[in-house]
Amino acid sequence: MERIRCELLKNKIMSAEKAADLIMNNCLVGTSGFTPAGYPKAVPIALAKRADKGDKIQIDLFTGASVGHELDGLLSEKGIIRRRYPYQTNNNLRNSINNGIVKYNDMHLSNSAQYLKYGFLGKLDFAIIEAVAITEDGGIVPSTSVGNSNVIVECADKVIVEINVSQPAELEGIHDIYAINKPPFTEHIPIKNASDKIGTTYIPCDPEKIAAIVVTDIEDTTNPIAPIDETSEKMAENLISFLKSEVKCGRLPKNLLPLQSGVGSVANAVLGGLRYSEFENLDFYSEVFQDSALDLLESGKLRIASAASLTISPERIKYFLNNISKYKDKIILRPQEISNNPEIIRRLGVISINTAIEVDIYGNVNSTHIMGNKMMNGIGGSGDFARNAYISIFTTPSTALKGKISSVVPFVSHVDHSEHDVMVIVTENGVADLRGISPRERAELIIDNCAHNDYKEMLRDYYSRASQDAKGAHTPHLLSEAFSWHERYIQTGTMI
């Protein structure tokens, strides 16, 4: 096994089943993985088998962000996950969370490492980390994501490494691992440009802590990207014309500032639109490198891409990984404590572009809850970026469910990004630039520029009655009707 370069550790190689047996009931387990990329698979599958055999085993699970079916799906199906931090996108797990079976704490991704390091979640018993290699000194070379892996290794009592031979060994060198000390010993993070490398290419780890090494070849199950539709294209057009006008007004340099883009099909489509724009020499300082960033890189538009994970669609991942050497000097994978760090985001002046579930007429954004009750995925890194961005942009199609849901509502049913954090809203209908204006002005602008035609009159009606009724209101609301659109949808299946 030439991927294990530390002689000492070769005797730690064992089967996934044996490694899974090490994990005790009631423990806190941290794993690699950020978006379904670079998460462990063999040991979780073996853990699920223990449950099948009647073993009583429950764990609290901490990851970088979302992980694939073999971890979140399978373990929640078997009732193994008791608590879950800090983010997820899995269907099985989502149901368990919404049914109250799994206790989910939906965190800002940049904060999650701190929660672990500061001891807010208790002692971390186990780390399970997918790697492409182990260095001579026991250093762990991650695979397609870094996420919280370095902090998990630092905090865990024992470490299980999954060497995944389906991940190319050539990934080594793409990572930049840097540890932040706890206060009062924290230093500044010496990144001045998205391209700066400041750390090691591996996660330092005392070999003594490594309890097991499992060799596997199970591939990452990344998510397919939906084809780009007309709505997304229009949103991309609107975004680009907004950015052009900012350059024209002298508020942005010609090659913009480093871009961040949320995860998922809409975000992918919107960012992808830049490929056909006049912008060049772009930098990308984000959390996830997905297909659209790859397109920008291949088209020569992108100078550098910094992220915490590579999540390329199933159609393109093979080619990408087989040709990783070609891309390696233009991509940097960092810990999410660095990729999502307010210090760096503000210093670089990142332009953040994130997707909203719904926005309200005053510019508050819901990114997490369906009809105020059901958890969709989580806030992820959207807050880390939006709050510290040079310009914070939220995109959403103006309607959902074939027009039955308006994405512009009187009052969002859950607030993840408050009016103070949202500078620009983009839908397929237009752009609302909310910088510096009052709530009443925002309401008119959002309704006029962003709402769908089918809902404009209803929104105007709410706003005008609220303004009249609520004399002396900075933010006019009719509290008795604030959620009536959501209630109507729940009762009738449509907001109209």
Next chain:
Amino acid sequence: MERIRCELLKNKIMSAEKAADLIMNNCLVGTSGFTPAGYPKAVPIALAKRADKGDKIQIDLFTGASVGHELDGLLSEKGIIRRRYPYQTNNNLRNSINNGIVKYNDMHLSNSAQYLKYGFLGKLDFAIIEAVAITEDGGIVPSTSVGNSNVIVECADKVIVEINVSQPAELEGIHDIYAINKPPFTEHIPIKNASDKIGTTYIPCDPEKIAAIVVTDIEDTTNPIAPIDETSEKMAENLISFLKSEVKCGRLPKNLLPLQSGVGSVANAVLGGLRYSEFENLDFYSEVFQDSALDLLESGKLRIASAASLTISPERIKYFLNNISKYKDKIILRPQEISNNPEIIRRLGVISINTAIEVDIYGNVNSTHIMGNKMMNGIGGSGDFARNAYISIFTTPSTALKGKISSVVPFVSHVDHSEHDVMVIVTENGVADLRGISPRERAELIIDNCAHNDYKEMLRDYYSRASQDAKGAHTPHLLSEAFSWHERYIQTGTMI
């Protein structure tokens, strides 16, 4: 006038009336001032007189934070203020804002400097800065606050300086002015400890930009501090016992980490409680230095206090200013772009303590709006600190208006700090530690530990019906009742 040490500028001395005449209709004016401290008074009074004489004059007003009556009160009374950024606490102005006469953009205080520098608010025509002196090179030595003054001077076309001889010349040396370059040229801010000084003792200013110097002796009108009542004392006790237990668990060092405390009587009382605690060698890294911090300093508990403003109560300000040399080496006044900067707050691991208007059972906090409609003051720096704090704490008495309003409600009527940003809630009844737990767990904890006895059963009733009705809900809500408590208060004058 020995306070003006730049010979070139002595011919710029003129009356407040003449200086006020320079200000044109429809311009954007930035002034010094952060809390009613260090704001210009003579020129605003003269501006108000122009309106009295029938001059048509309207301005957009940008400050550090709240300012005194001579500026916000008088100018809003005369209809001179058209737009206002980024924070206010004045009664006249508040009414004008709520009536839609003044367009108010309520901003995170750390972001306001960026809005100005990045050109998001348009060109800044005038700066009016209160100072204690002008240096040989035209440098402006601020008085009792820094706030946004340095950025305002940097961005303004013309600068009017009010030399206030009622402010002691000995304030010189207390300020630490440091400018942050715009992206892509931003560097790290080299502060590692609350006590680090990194800049100049004056605001650098090209003498050519100084259009007028007005000499005045009008004193700051600071706000009186309400006496500490039993409720505040209990909140302070609860806070201190929480901090003690964090130290015991090894999650905080013995002398804690730098403290931030919000402004106002409740915050003052809560922080003041530390005076009688076992904690020593404390650091203060906050935005406002008020009476309680002075108490801590005098009792020897505080090593250093870093803030953007000094706002001592009318009873104590005279003694304080007359003895400023005694305090000067223990107090640093910084620009709010530095005092409230996420980079520094996270690096130092600040413990943030801010006051909520209301909290909901899931841990969302309203800091700005009364009954969802009326603006109270603004978010101020609470978001800057809470989001980047080592531990973010919100305090509120469990009821307001003699029990007629519950400060714990089913759904806050405005969200300024989302569930993702609120770690600990403290009322006089107890502490809810929300770190790492799910919304359902949070609801039970907040109701049990923080709500007032008179409202506990009503809250439990809401939560239990929501949990039953809304099967499959991560965050159980009955949307039709979410704001019913607020509606009931509006209709009947009580939430019961």
